[in-house]
Amino acid sequence: MEPFDLIIRNGRIATASDIFECDIGIREGCITALEEGLTGATEIIDAAGKWVTPGGVDGHCHIDQPTSDGTRMADDFLSGTTSAVHGGTTTIIPFACQFKGQSLNDVVADYHARAEGKAVIDYAFHLIVSDPSPNVLETELPNLIANGYTHFKLYMTYDDMKLNDRQMLDVLDVARRHGAMVMIHAENSDCIAWLTDRLEQAGKTAPHYHAVSRPPVVEREATYRAIAFSDLMDTPILIVHVSGEEATKEIRRAQERGLRIYGETCPQYLFLTSADLQKDGFEGAKCICSPPPRSLADQEYMWSALAEGVFSIFSSDHAPFRFADPQGKQNGAAMEGFRWIPNGIPGIETRVPLLFSHGVLDGRIDIKDFVALTSTNPAHMYGLEKSKGTIAIGSDADIVIWDEKEPFQLTNDMLHHNVDYTPYEGVELKAWPGIVVSGGEVVIRDGVMTAKPGRGRFLPSSLPVPARPNRPEDPTPYFVAI
Numbered sequence: 001m002e003p004f005d006l007i008i009r010n011g012r013i014a015t016a017s018d019i020f021e022c023d024i025g026i027r028e029g030c031i032t033a034l035e036e037g038l039t040g041a042t043e044i045i046d047a048a049g050k051w052v053t054p055g056g057v058d059g060h061c062h063i064d065q066p067t068s069d070g071t072r073m074a075d076d077f078l079s080g081t082t083s084a085v086h087g088g089t090t091t092i093i094p095f096a097c098q099f100k101g102q103s104l105n106d107v108v109a110d111y112h113a114r115a116e117g118k119a120v121i122d123y124a125f126h127l128i129v130s131d132p133s134p135n136v137l138e139t140e141l142p143n144l145i146a147n148g149y150t151h152f153k154l155y156m157t158y159d160d161m162k163l164n165d166r167q168m169l170d171v172l173d174v175a176r177r178h179g180a181m182v183m184i185h186a187e188n189s190d191c192i193a194w195l196t197d198r199l200e201q202a203g204k205t206a207p208h209y210h211a212v213s214r215p216p217v218v219e220r221e222a223t224y225r226a227i228a229f230s231d232l233m234d235t236p237i238l239i240v241h242v243s244g245e246e247a248t249k250e251i252r253r254a255q256e257r258g259l260r261i262y263g264e265t266c267p268q269y270l271f272l273t274s275a276d277l278q279k280d281g282f283e284g285a286k287c288i289c290s291p292p293p294r295s296l297a298d299q300e301y302m303w304s305a306l307a308e309g310v311f312s313i314f315s316s317d318h319a320p321f322r323f324a325d326p327q328g329k330q331n332g333a334a335m336e337g338f339r340w341i342p343n344g345i346p347g348i349e350t351r352v353p354l355l356f357s358h359g360v361l362d363g364r365i366d367i368k369d370f371v372a373l374t375s376t377n378p379a380h381m382y383g384l385e386k387s388k389g390t391i392a393i394g395s396d397a398d399i400v401i402w403d404e405k406e407p408f409q410l411t412n413d414m415l416h417h418n419v420d421y422t423p424y425e426g427v428e429l430k431a432w433p434g435i436v437v438s439g440g441e442v443v444i445r446d447g448v449m450t451a452k453p454g455r456g457r458f459l460p461s462s463l464p465v466p467a468r469p470n471r472p473e474d475p476t477p478y479f480v481a482i
Contacts, residue, residue, distance in 0.1 A: 002027065004041035005440055011047030011401060015054065015390050016372035024052070026397040029440040034393060043442070045435060047401050053371050054390050055090025055398030055438060056352045059378030060126075060183075060240055060264060060315035062344065063094040064114045068160045071342040072327040074418040075320040077118035078453050080348060083417040085121050085443055085451065087349035088356075088433035090398035091388050091459070092121065093378070095153060097128040099160055104129070104140040108149065112458070119456030120449070121438050122396075124384060126183065127152035130161040132171050141171075142178050148460025150383045150467075151181040153240070156222045157189040157290070168229055176235040177475075179463035181381060183238045183264075186222035186247065187214060187291060196339055205337035207284035208277040211292035213338070219291045220246040227254045227261055234469040234477035236260035238381065241317050243269045243291035244298035248305050255310070260470060262381065264313040267347050267354050268293050269302050271424055285329040287423050289319065290343045306373070307365050312466075313381060314373040316351040319344020320419045346419040350410065356402065357429040383461035396439055403434035416449075 006026040013020050025033030025041070063080040065073055075083065084092050096111035098104050104127060111125060127144065129136065129152050141152075152175075154168055155161040163171070168184075175182045195213040199205070204212070223239055227250060230237045242248055242265050254261040272293035277284040287293060305311060321342045322328035331340050352374050359365040365373075371390075379389025387396045407430050412422045436444035443451035471477055 004032070004038065005043070006397070006437070006442070007038050007041040007044045008052065008399065008401070009044060009046050011050055011052035013052045013391055014367045014371050015392070016368055016376035019368065024391065024399065026437070026440045029397055031391060031393055031395050031397050034391070045401070050404070050434070051367065051402040052391070053400050053402070054375040055400055055436065056088050056374045057091045057093070057378040057384065057388055058084060058089045058316050058318070058348060058351060059093050059313055059382055060266070061092050061094050061318040061348050062320070063092065063318070065095055065097050067342070068099055069342070070327065071321060071331050073320050074322045074325070074328065077115045078120070079416070079418040080318070080320070081119045081121045081123070081456055082449060083349040083415060085436055085438060086416045086433070086447070086449065088352040088400040088436055089348065090121050090436065090438045091123065091379070091384065092348070093124045093126055093382055095126045095128050098130050100131040102131065104136055104144060108144065115458065117454040120443065120451035120453060121456045122459055123456055124382065124459045124461050125149055128161065129154060129171055130163070132163065132167050137170055137174055141174050145178045145180045150179070150461040150463055151183065153183040153185065155185045156226065157185065157187040157192055162189050165225070165229070169233065172229055172233040172235040175467065176233055176469055179467055181238060181464045181467040182235060183240050184226045185241070186219060186226045186239050188218040188222045191218040191221070200337060200339065207282060207288055207338050207341060208274070210288050210338040210341065211274045211277050214290060214292055216244050216246040216294065219243060220250060223247040223250040227259065230261060231259055232478050234471050234474070236262070236467050236469065238262040238264060238313070240264045240315070241266050241291060242311070244294035245301040248301065248310060252310055258470070260466065262313070262466060263311040264315055265302055265306065265311050266315055266317045267351055268317070268345060268423065270299060270306070270358070271354060271427060273299055276423065282333055285341045286323055286421050287345060288329070288338070288341050288343060289317070289345050303364055307369070311373065312377045314351070314355055315378070316347040317344070318346055318348035320346045320417055322419055323421045345423045346417050349415050349417060350422060350424050353429055353432050354424065354427065356431050361404070361430050381464055381466050383464040384459060386462065387459070397437055398439065399437040400433045401435040402431050404431045
């Protein structure tokens with residue numbers, strides 16, 4: 001038998017469906033054997049009874065994404081993927097963002113140029129569709145879907161990216177006909193704008209008023225409306241970064257009716273609350289994201305919904321704006337108002353360790369659910385399941401061996417992003433990835449990275465199975481028979 005490049009022994013292997021013990025044989029970047037007593041390898045790692053899981057797939061992160069307001073994201077594809085892999089994530093899916101008037105093809109070409117020669121792990125692209133012109137709907141978007149860009153995000157808020165209801169229906173129609181997955185940022189833009197204007201008129205511009213301007217009802221209403229569009233068009237959708245009980249209940253109701261409505265939540269809704277935006281001075285700006293963190297009661301509800309299977313995906317929504325930077329969070333201080341603080345917080349490195357420590361080790365979720373939420377389900381949702389998201393023969397050898405530790409506090413100086421803070425400063429953890437394998441190569445060992453810039457590959461995505469409509473035989477489900 002041809003020798004293995006790497007064998008991992010004596011681990012407790014967890015996938016989304018099973019827990020088992022055997023050796024993992026790796027050759028030419030892929031898993032080629034799962035059995036006991038494997039021999040003959042260039043390198044052998046003794047996992048010594050530790051948990052061994054698939055490398056994480058972060059299905060929602062923003063890396064080197066252009067903005068329209070003069071702010072700037074701190075992480076490019078080198079620092080962003082370096083940070084990700086230190087936290088046990090071996091595949092990322094950031095956004096190629098279209099602004100109004102731009103060609104989607106040009107946006108994708110630009111984003112490839114930004115990634116070229118930098119990524120240390122594999123990556124795919126989501127699209128952001130903000131200008132669904134006839135050419136985009138009829139030519140560019142169908143062609144991009146056919147070429148492996150099979151998932152895209154729509155915004156119901158933000159003036160430079162939001163779509164109106166009719167535009168959303170147009171894009172959902174294209175997605176259904178061509179088999180793409182649609183992600184939706186669900187917040188009512190007009191309600192937010194009205195509340196923001198009134199708050200500013202009253203002189204209420206401190207960071208914590210960001211949450212006041214985006215109360216749960218504006219997320220609940222938009223979630224309900226997005227679900228109604230999905231129902232009308234028979235187009236499955238994924239509601240992203242769901243923050244609390246009200247929106248989650250809308251997703252539950254839709255799922256109970258048999259609609260293909262999927263949900264994603266993020267660490268900020270399990271570990272932060274609205275109180276974090278009320279820190280002294282401008283400190284609350286560090287926790288501004290949209291939707292904002294909610295109450296402690298919402299936080300507990302989100303943990304329960306996660307354990308009960310309402311959410312398919314747990315993503316970081318990493319949006320890396322530096323705090324002490326006029327092109328970062330300080331933009332809001334210079335402009336004197338929460339309206340101008342860039343939305344988003346860093347979290348690409350902390351996503352998986354936070355959920356492992358406080359989900360698995362604290363007994364809130366099963367380790368199989370952990371694997372599903374952080375790896376298997378995002379790979380499946382975005383058409384990458386042929387190579388990513390599990391430990392199985394034929395899959396890419398993307399693997400994490402976990403070190404469980406005495407409780408320690410998370411600090412920003414432990415992290416590898418290009419951001420000058422973490423919103424999770426001081427959170428207690430009990431585990432961290434000890435060894436990370438990407439494509440059969442040990443790229444992290446005891447906190448030291450050996451991966452070289454540019455080794456990460458772009459991954460074209462297949463048509464996602466979860467994007468298939470309930471009634472595929474009906475080409476026009478929105479026509480009501482008379």
